[in-house]
Amino acid sequence: MPSLTSHLSGPLRGVVRVPGDKSISHRALMLGAVALGQTRITGLLEGEDVLCTADAMRAMGAKVERLESGEWVVNGLGVGGLLTPDCDLDMGNSGTAARLLMGLVAGQGLKATFTGDASLSSRPMKRVIDPLSQVGAVFEASEGGRLPLTMTGAQDPMPITYELPVASAQVKSAVMLAGLGAPGETVVIEPKPTRDHTEKMLTHFGADVRVEELDGGARRITLKGQPELKGRDVIVPADISSAAFALVAGCIVDGSDITVTNVGLNPLRAGVVETLKDFGANIEILNQRIEAGEIVGDVRVTSGLLKGCTVPASRAPAQIDEYPVLFAAAACAQGESRFEGLEELRVKESDRLSVMAAGLKACGVELQEGDDWLAIKGVGGTGKRVPGGATVASSLDHRIAMSFLVLGCASAKPISVDDASPIDTSFPGFRDLMEGLGAQFSEREA
Ligand code: S3P
Numbered sequence: 001m002p003s004l005t006s007h008l009s010g011p012l013r014g015v016v017r018v019p020g021d022k023s024i025s026h027r028a029l030m031l032g033a034v035a036l037g038q039t040r041i042t043g044l045l046e047g048e049d050v051l052c053t054a055d056a057m058r059a060m061g062a063k064v065e066r067l068e069s070g071e072w073v074v075n076g077l078g079v080g081g082l083l084t085p086d087c088d089l090d091m092g093n094s095g096t097a098a099r100l101l102m103g104l105v106a107g108q109g110l111k112a113t114f115t116g117d118a119s120l121s122s123r124p125m126k127r128v129i130d131p132l133s134q135v136g137a138v139f140e141a142s143e144g145g146r147l148p149l150t151m152t153g154a155q156d157p158m159p160i161t162y163e164l165p166v167a168s169a170q171v172k173s174a175v176m177l178a179g180l181g182a183p184g185e186t187v188v189i190e191p192k193p194t195r196d197h198t199e200k201m202l203t204h205f206g207a208d209v210r211v212e213e214l215d216g217g218a219r220r221i222t223l224k225g226q227p228e229l230k231g232r233d234v235i236v237p238a239d240i241s242s243a244a245f246a247l248v249a250g251c252i253v254d255g256s257d258i259t260v261t262n263v264g265l266n267p268l269r270a271g272v273v274e275t276l277k278d279f280g281a282n283i284e285i286l287n288q289r290i291e292a293g294e295i296v297g298d299v300r301v302t303s304g305l306l307k308g309c310t311v312p313a314s315r316a317p318a319q320i321d322e323y324p325v326l327f328a329a330a331a332c333a334q335g336e337s338r339f340e341g342l343e344e345l346r347v348k349e350s351d352r353l354s355v356m357a358a359g360l361k362a363c364g365v366e367l368q369e370g371d372d373w374l375a376i377k378g379v380g381g382t383g384k385r386v387p388g389g390a391t392v393a394s395s396l397d398h399r400i401a402m403s404f405l406v407l408g409c410a411s412a413k414p415i416s417v418d419d420a421s422p423i424d425t426s427f428p429g430f431r432d433l434m435e436g437l438g439a440q441f442s443e444r445e446a
Contacts, residue, residue, distance in 0.1 A: 003391070004401075004420035004431070006408025007440040011255030011303075014437045018243050020045035020236035021264045022426050023169070024294070026096050027201045028234040029053045030104055032074030033062035034082065034180065035205050037231035041072040044236055048425045049094035056101055059085035060110070076231055079180050080108060088113040091147070093120055093349060093396065093425045096170055098147065099128045100198075103174030106137035107157040107181025113150040119349050119396035121147045128174045131162045135178045157182040159225055162189070166344065167317045169194035172221070176202065176209075182225040191218050194317045195268045200293050205229040217314075235292040237264030241321040242427045243299060244272045245402045246437065248325045250301035251281045252332040252410040258437060259286070259300040266294055271319030273299065275326055279306040279333055306333035308378045313341020320344060324403035327356045331365045331386050332410055333378035343372040349422075350395035359392035359404055363415055389413030398422040402430060409439050 025045040030053065032039030044050065046066075054064045054072075061083035063075035077083075082104070089112050091098040098114055102125070105112050115121075126145035133139065136154025141147075159182040162175050172188050176198055179186025196211070199221055203209050208224035243260040250258035265273070265285065276283050282304045288297035306329060319326070323345055330337035345352040357369040364387030366377040379386050388411030394401035401417045408415030423430045431441055 001419040002421055003416050003418050004405060005414045005416040005442050005444050006405040007414045007442065008411060009253055009409040009440045010438055012249055012253045012437040012439060013257050015259045015261060016246060016433055016437065017261045018238045018246065018433065019047065019427060019429065021239040022047065022049060022241065023096065023195060023197050024236045025050040026053045026100060027197055028236065029057050029064065029074060030100060031201055031205050031229060032231060033057040033076045034079050034104065035076040035229035035231045036078045037076065039074040039076060039231040039234060041234045041236060044072045045239065047428050048092055049097060052090060052092040052094055053097045056089045056097065059087055059089060079226060079229055082108050082110060084110045085112050088115045091116045091120055093117050093422065095120060095123055099170040099174050100177055102128050102132060102151060103177035105151060105153045106132040106135050107153060107178035109153045109155045111152045113148060115148045117396060124347055125149060127166060127168060127171050131160065131175045132178055134158065134160045135182065159184040159186045161187040164188065164190045167192040167194050173198040176223050179223045179225050180227065184225055186223045186225060188221045189218065192317055193217060193219050193268055195266065204293060205232050237291060237294055237296045238262045240264050240269050240272065244322045244325050245406050247276065247299060247301050248329045249406045249409050249439065251276060251303055251306060251329060254303055256303040259298050261298045262296050263299050264294050265297050268318050271315040272322040272326065274315065275311050275319060278309045278311065279329060281306060306380055308333045308335035308337040310338045311340065316341040321399060324352055324356050324399045325406055327360060327374065327376060328403045328407040330376040330378055331360055331407060332380050334380040336375060336377050338373065338375045340373045342374060350397035350400060352397065352400065355395045355397065355400050362390035362392060363388050363407065363411060385410065385412040387412050388415045391416040391418055394419045394422055396422055398425045398427065402427065405441065
């Protein structure tokens with residue numbers, strides 16, 4: 001368990017590119033494996049989570065290779081072409097890999113056992129077991145509907161109509177991927193829009209996907225089953241969820257000026273930009289353009305005084321993974337911030353609401369935690385800093401580890417995380433990138 005400590009840092013400056021988008025990377029490998037012909041992927045995230053997906057697709061018969069150029073090539077087997085794996089599918093820390101792959105297997109009549117690390121094995125899978133059982137898959141899950149879990153996909157998958165009980169792109173995607181194997185139309189209704197990478201990428205690979213806007217922001221997504229998917233080129237933008245760490249660091253460390261290039265700015269992902277604007281951050285989008293169907297741009301921040309604000313529940317799906325680092329920003333802001341609609345944070349890689357609350361308290365930040373909200377009393381103002389001087393448990397959660405290391409850059413005393421190794425699940429190279437900008441990290445404990 002390598003600990004890492006972050007010290008008060010001088011100005012952070014530079015132009016950087018963070019690794020590829022995790023959500024898009026998983027989907028590119030999965031769809032490449034069920035498309036006919038070759039899929040070439042540029043900018044794939046080579047983090048542990050995505051490598052688990054690559055291994056799983058290989059275990060089910062797809063050819064997945066990394067070229068010397070850094071491009072990845074998948075030779076797929078077509079919808080219905082995946083093979084029964086002769087080993088367990090180890091999904092590591094990744095909820096996205098586990099849930100989306102269960103969807104894919106559910107519609108393909110295969111039997112597979114899914115395993116994961118202690119964090120993933122504690123996360124709820126009933127949310128996908130329920131709709132995938134309606135498709136016809138059969139599950140033998142561990143207590144409480146958790147991993148390890150063995151599933152037998154449906155021989156004759158049913159096209160279902162499913163209204164999401166939680167705002168979850170993972171559940172939506174699992175149902176749609178199961179629908180690839182079913183005849184007729186699979187329909188998902190989502191009360192609140194969530195990231196639409198699956199819809200976009202299925203369309204890119206040749207599937208017929210219809211999206212209708214319903215009253216109150218809801219959406220109905222219809223997929224025509226048993227499509228012939230064709231291998232395609234995919235360009236993966238930089239992950240806004242990883243960019244968020246550098247951007248918040250640039251906002252809270254005095255004298256900073258950071259630009260993160262080629263960031264994916266899909267509106268269903270870019271809530272963090274709105275929230276930083278609401279905090280009064282100096283943030284601007286430069287060179288906005290469309291690449292491979294996704295909006296991308298360069299995001300520049302310069303440091304300045306942040307002011308506490310209320311962050312509405314309606315924005316939660318568009319920044320669900322960015323809350324931990326936004327809480328760190330709120331701790332440095334002047335005045336109180338209130339974040340609402342946080343119930344899903346409790347079932348991420350850790351219970352991010354209570355783990356962040358405990359860590360911030362240990363760093364001397366005053367706050368109040370509710371079932372689904374957090375109110376943080378920011379310590380900011382000229383010359384005022386979060387006290388810091390604590391070691392925080394990262395709880396097998398990459399985003400907890402990175403959030404506290406970012407906070408340490410602007411705190412009076414250093415902040416340590418007990419285990420920095422989970423960072424590699426989503427952001428290999430985080431330490432080098434932050435140090436390149438001027439952050440002071442060390443192996444010494446706070
Ligand atoms: C993801 C969806 C989100 C997010 C996760 C990636 C995806 O989860 O937290 O990191 O790629 O679909 P939920 O859809 O369960 O909220």
